[in-house]
Amino acid sequence: MxxxxxxxxxxxxxxxxxxxxxxxxxxxxxxxxxxxxxxxxxxxxxxxxxxxxxxxxxxxxxxxxxxxxxxxxxxxxxxxxxxxxxxxxxxxxxxxxxxxxxxxxxxxxxxxxxxxxxxxxRASSTKFLETETSAKNVIVYPHLTIDHDAHRVTVDDQEVSLTPKEYELLYFLANSPDKVFTREDLLREVWNYEFFGDLRTVDTHVKRLREKLNRVSDRAAHMIVTVWGVGYKFEVVND
Structure with a gap:
């Protein structure tokens, strides 16, 4: 659309x-x-x-x-x-x-x-989603909640402000816990690149995302795990 x-x-x-x-x-x-x-x-x-x-x-x-x-x-x-x-x-x-x-x-x-x-x-996808469904599309993990209909991320009940790309990256990873994605996968799925993109783009966004989550909860930040030599995955942290 x-x-x-x-x-x-x-x-x-x-x-x-x-x-x-x-x-x-x-x-x-x-x-x-x-x-x-x-x-x-x-x-x-x-x-x-x-x-x-x-x-x-x-x-x-x-x-x-x-x-x-x-x-x-x-x-x-x-x-x-x-x-x-x-x-x-x-x-x-x-x-x-x-x-x-x-x-x-x-x-x-x-x-x-x-x-x-x-x-x-990517930035407007949730606007379309809000008009197309009345169901709540919410991902809930310990310390982290993503309300996709409202485009809102809360960490330990405190809202965290993310850029569109930071949000899409977090939402994409959180939708497939424990699945490892290469940087190329993330550039294609999150950035929607059909052409070559700078792989460092992914690294710097992961860094910023972790920093923002860590300001509220280090446990939430540690859910984004680096898989050395491959890429990243979302791993649920249990208390």
Whole structure:
């Protein structure tokens, strides 16, 4: 089910890039707003509920990393980081501050559209679910409850705020306890990549997810288990 009425904020200091992305995304019936610097981007992102933000890393004023860091203090808006820097350290830094996806310039506009569609589909899946069923879709484990209809995660009765990708990763793993998934499996199933993605994406999201769960309960954080040389699994922790 394709979402075609989403509003996307495109942030880049190069007008030609904003114009290119606007052209391709408007063809998909998305509504596009633009910002040319970090200050404007942050103000717009905090004052409006965008469905997705495409955010350049290198911006005049405050950069994309700082924008994403401040955004994540209050909002879980999906973010695709766009940058000319392709080094691993930059990718990891972007994911560690809460970026959901990462695209390196020069890029294919069609690839950007595919990733936007995949991320919006994941972020909006529970909205469709809520309209299609009245049944409660809840996963309950010791110390951890996932209410999929409400898109809510609670740890020891305390709600934990997750980005869309962090939530989808947790929900996917928790749906198949004790089953081991490779990083490639998770990129395909959670990120919906039909093309090669950076395997480090999975590692950095697992790290952030564990950190958020651990702030409330180390037992909940330890449910996400690393299977060395293979990938990850969800393991129920018994008291």
């Amino acid at each position: 394709q979402q075609t009425n989403a509003t996307i904020l495109v942030v880049d200091d190069e007008e030609r890039i904003r114009r290119l992305l606007r052209m391709y995304l408007e063809r998909e019936n998305y509504t596009i707003e633009e910002a040319a610097n970090g200050e404007d981007a942050l103000e717009m992102a905090l004052s409006h509920d965008y469905d997705l933000i495409i955010l350049d890393l290198m911006l005049p004023g405050i950069d994309g990393i700082e924008v994403c860091t401040k955004l994540r203090e209050t909002k879980a808006t999906p973010v695709i980081m766009l940058t000319a820097k392709g080094e691993e350290a930059n990718r990891v830094q972007g994911f560690e501050v809460g970026t959901d996806d990462y695209i390196v310039k020069p890029f294919s506009p069609r690839e950007v559209v595919l990733r936007v569609k995949a991320l919006l589909r």
